[in-house]
Amino acid sequence: MEPSDGLRAVADRCAARIDRERLTATLSELISLPSVNPFGGELGDGQGELLVARYLDDRLGRLGWDGDVVEYAPGRYNAVARLAGGGGQVLMLAGHLDTVETTGYPEPFAGAVRGGRVYGRGACDMKAALACYVEAAEVLAAEAVELPGDLVVAGVGDEEYRQEGAKALGLRADGVIIGEPTELVICHATKGLAAYDLTVTGEATHSSVPQHGSNAILGAAALLGSFGEYVRLLERRGHPLLGPPTANVGVIEGGVKPNIVPSSCTVQLSRRLLPGETAAGAREELVGVLAGAGGSARWSLGDSWWTVEPYELPAGHPLGGVVAVAAELSGLADTVPRGFPGSSDAAYFGSPVVLFGPGSLAQAHSLDEWVPVEEMVTATEVYLRSALAFGG
């Protein structure tokens, strides 16, 4: 749907008002607020989603947004802020407040700006998008724009681990844009994830008489012999936006000493899930593959202990068209919907979602994370144009 001439003029004025310096400074400030996900452990000293939640609440509050910082679990936070619009459909700009860890990362929180990029942990994944949301709010305030419907900014915790922030949000919107680092590609689907423990049990004995025991590590090796065939089986499947699912052998642990036949071996496996697949279904399939490997080892495969649901925008949903037109008007040549290869919290918003944001997964989670400022400017423009057009 093409925007009307009046709307187009307002959007063009808003786009021209995006302040690159302010946007860059906002991201540097966000990076300086450490919010490393504790992954089930203790929060680091002076760390936490609260710092970022308060920052968003403060910046948007000063612009007249109605905001709230919510403790969804002890020490863990979401931030929600709303700009009241004209009663039309509600658009949410969502992003996670947490980052992955910083072990081995020199100066992760400096937020340095060099050569048109901003550097630091969380730069692209995904404090850049949070900075873009704040910049969009600055522009809307400066232009005193009334949007067709409410615009919500939601900063959620725990995306990198169990997505508890998005699960606890309890707030629905008619459309959600999540600014994960898609390199400004519009993504209508994300893969999910399931992780399983394969436990192989043997019988310990003196290594000089191995025939009296049963070697759990060799048992695991025999079972994993079927893995290559499993991967090839998965490669024959495909999703139009996401391609085939994948599987990984991530961790193997077993044995005590070289002179003892090991009695146990544990293997951590993971499987990327396509929309329509479930962790339970993928487990059943894996059990079948392992059972087909033969061998005499005793083994069991547990239920998934780490599940991230896959997500796909319903075909033809108007949110997809709104973001595509906004991207085109912002100068992007390629607005064809694709799939986001990583997992995300998209499935837990209970609302239609498009993923679109600055930066690349190639830098996310790396020890040299950065985002191009130019992409942030374009993303801000796309968010603004989407907010002006959605539900109007």
Ligand SMILES: [Zn+2]
């Ligand atoms: Zn992310």
